[in-house]
Amino acid sequence: MARFCMLLAPSSNRVYAGVAPQLAAAELAATWPVAEHVEPTVIAGVDYLTFDADEGALPTIARQSACFALFAREGELLRPVSLPDVYTLDDDLVTIPKYQGKTNEQFTQLLLNVTLAAVAREADGPRQVLDPLAGRGTTLSTALRLGHDAYGIELDDKAFEQMASFYKTYFRRKRLKHSADVTPVRRAGKSIGRRFDLTLDGQHATVFTGDTRASAELFGRKRFDAIVTDAPYGVAHGATSGGSKDRSPAKLLADAIPVWASQLKHGGALGIAWNTLGQSREDLTRVCERAGLVVEPWEFTHRVDSSIRRDVLVARKP
Numbered sequence: 522m523a524r525f526c527m528l529l530a531p532s533s534n535r536v537y538a539g540v541a542p543q544l545a546a547a548e549l550a551a552t553w554p555v556a557e558h559v560e561p562t563v564i565a566g567v568d569y570l571t572f573d574a575d576e577g578a579l580p581t582i583a584r585q586s587a588c589f590a591l592f593a594r595e596g597e598l599l600r601p602v603s604l605p606d607v608y609t610l611d612d613d614l615v616t617i618p619k620y621q622g623k624t625n626e627q628f629t630q631l632l633l634n635v636t637l638a639a640v641a642r643e644a645d646g647p648r649q650v651l652d653p654l655a656g657r658g659t660t661l662s663t664a665l666r667l668g669h670d671a672y673g674i675e676l677d678d679k680a681f682e683q684m685a686s687f688y689k690t691y692f693r694r695k696r697l698k699h700s701a702d703v704t705p706v707r708r709a710g711k712s713i714g715r716r717f718d719l720t721l722d723g724q725h726a727t728v729f730t731g732d733t734r735a736s737a738e739l740f741g742r743k744r745f746d747a748i749v750t751d752a753p754y755g756v757a758h759g760a761t762s763g764g765s766k767d768r769s770p771a772k773l774l775a776d777a778i779p780v781w782a783s784q785l786k787h788g789g790a791l792g793i794a795w796n797t798l799g800q801s802r803e804d805l806t807r808v809c810e811r812a813g814l815v816v817e818p819w820e821f822t823h824r825v826d827s828s829i830r831r832d833v834l835v836a837r838k839p
């Protein structure tokens with residue numbers, strides 16, 4: 522066991538920076554449960570997360586959403602520790618797109634990490650990760666960077682187009698060998714939407730346009746290790762149902778969670794970020810339990826702004 526000090530990544534968002542130390546502690550506790558004496562610490566005016574862990578934790582530490590650098594504490598001194606490179610793609614894949622409604626990048630990685638930590642099945646290749654409310658792809662890019670395959674569904678055609686065109690430009694400019702295509706989706710001779718397919722060296726992504734409640738029809742027999750999503754907050758980005766804005770995403774989640782649960786492999790996990798001011802943890806837990814999922818006791822409650830208090834619920838399919 523060594524005493525480590527993880528230097529927390531500077532956050533461009535001041536509100537998020539304020540809660541980052543607590544969230545970083547909760548993330549480490551969920552993803553490396555054997556870390557001991559986990560505590561946010563300020564050293565010479567700078568935020569660190571300090572904890573005891575063994576060398577085996579280094580890849581998990583490298584993947585922590587807030588990890589900027591790692592030091593081993595030796596008395597009063599901090600000795601730099603090299604971390605393994607756990608990323609298959611550059612961080613600008615996630616940081617370049619800027620748009621209203623984008624989920625905080627650091628938080629997205631936390632959400633993905635804690636959901637994958639709940640998966641109770643051996644990996645037999647890249648993890649199959651679905652974001653069924655994909656927006657312009659923050660979860661998908663985060664999953665791809667960490668070496669997983671990424672799948673998505675998005676109702677908003679414009680968001681889908683912007684995401685597809687960003688990926689096409691990005692991989693062309695980076696001169697990475699890939700294929701990226703948008704093609705129509707037809708059922709019984711009728712066009713029902715579009716799909717985007719991306720193939721990289723050993724990795725894959727597919728995104729459909731459409732309603733997330735139709736996810737099982739769109740993906741057919743495909744099953745996922747993890748379903749990771751940032752639900753609409755019922756504020757600026759309301760859930761759309763029947764063409765009108767439904768300001769409460771609770772109905773959308775009640776309809777969609779049983780569908781998503783049916784798409785998980787056994788041992789797979791669902792991670793949802795949602796606004797607790799619109800729906801309580803107890804209520805969301807009931808929806809997940811009714812869908813046959815077992816909810817983890819982890820909580821990540823934090824304030825985003827006056828109308829959003831965000832939390833993460835992680836549940837496993839037995």
Ligand SMILES: C[S@@+](CC[C@H](N)C(=O)[O-])C[C@H]1O[C@@H](n2cnc3c(N)ncnc32)[C@H](O)[C@@H]1O
Pocket residue numbers: 622623624625653654655656657658659660674675676677680731732733734751752753754758759760761773
């Ligand atoms: C909070 S945003 C997710 C943002 C995304 N993580 C990103 O960073 O781009 C929720 C997304 O859910 C989409 N959405 C809402 N209702 C939907 C539905 N019924 N089916 C599919 N997507 C839906 C919205 O268009 C929005 O893009």
